[in-house]
Amino acid sequence: MTGLPSIGIFRKGLYSILAAPLWLLPGLQGALAGSMDSTLADIKLPPGFRISVFAEVPKARSIVVGKPLTTIFIGSRHGTIHSLRDTDRDGVADEVKERASGLNVPNGLAYLHSILYVGEQTQISKWPVPAEFDTALPIKPLLPVFKDLPNEFLHGWRYMKFGPDGKLYVAVGSPCNICDVKGIEGTIIRMDPEGKNVEIVAKGVRNSVGMDFHPKTGVLFFTDNGADLMGDDIPPDELNQVTKIGQHYGFPYLGGKNVRLTGYEKKTPPADAVPPVIEFQAHSANLGMHFYRGDMFPAEYKHDAFVAQHGSWNRTSPVGYRIMRIRFDSAGNAKSKEVFAEGWLKNGVASGRPVDINELPDGSLIVSDDYAGVIYRISYDR
Secondary structure (H helix, E strand, C coil), rough: CCCCCCCHHHHCCCCCCCCHHHHHHCCCCCCHHHHHHHHHHHCCCCCEEEEEEEECCCCCEEEEEECCCCCCCCCCCCCEEEEEEECCCCCCCCEEEEEEEECCCCCCCEECCCCEEEEECCCEECCCCCCCCCCCCCCCCCEEEECCCCCCCCCCCCCECCCCCCCCEEECCCCCCCCCCCCCCEEEEECCCCCCCCCCEEEECCCCCCECCCCCCCEEEEECCCCCCCCCCCEEEEEEEECCCEEECCCCCCECCCCCCCCCCCCCCCCCCCCCEEEECCCCCCCEEECCCCCCCCHCCCEEEEEECCCCCCCCCCCEECCCCCCCEECCCCEEEEEEEEEECCCEEEECCEEEEEEEECEEEEEEEEECCCCEEECCCC
């Protein structure tokens, strides 16, 4: 697919109005009409790996896996939260339930001590009932723990995760394509589970929709989506590393290691701006990430990271729509990137858009897809 009909419209300045309905892009329609068998057959993985459909979940986004019962919770940008259970452990969910509806973009989910936390556009709440207690219960009432998130549409969906320090880390996107930000916009913040002691962990962040902590070092890594409307090949998307609380990551001055963003070419970026540890292809839309902790995959995958590339919307030829593997050394440093799973983009037409990645106790990965409306399971046959 070349020359998306909608590209010209976006470049005439209606970015903030038209960027949201990604599933309506011309040229992507009809991809879901084919069977999932056909989609799965197109996915290429390294030898020994297998992909299957774990569950059908509409508009599936963020994933958290509960303990000890392995109840899986799925957020969305469409008001709903679902829960999944694979009670017979056959690799397919036999229980799929809508547990909440009518919420304000409940994209972000996190889990601590059996309590489910929900990140909506304007607030973070918790469900006081132990989340795995009874899947017949609706997820309500939600009790707010932090109410001061910016009420901005663009990049207003939250991504969050509890760190090894027991604090809740929350990505707060910049409410624009390229602009000056204020307050906690364009940051990653952290807080106590009750919403107290809020501090900025990273600033100069355009829009992070994925983070995880290295299993060995505890260091935070996060993805960041580069600016749009600067052409097909700049600026790159990023994988960043937090080595000191409060570091600046370049936005709105820089994209990637050294690309000056439109309107800020003559403005001086912070002298201590931190460059990304990995640059991804521009517009590939790197979202959820997960460090592999299990034992199902070959030993060489241990503590490497997987990143979901949601795929481009404003590029002449689409890119992304795949899962990347980031290789790390024994000291916890990111060394290289490579394609792990691809095939959701065929002849310029998308059949799926990976969003988030998590891991089941058996060491298999589960991947959400908000376009195909499914959760995949990726396993390895020893």
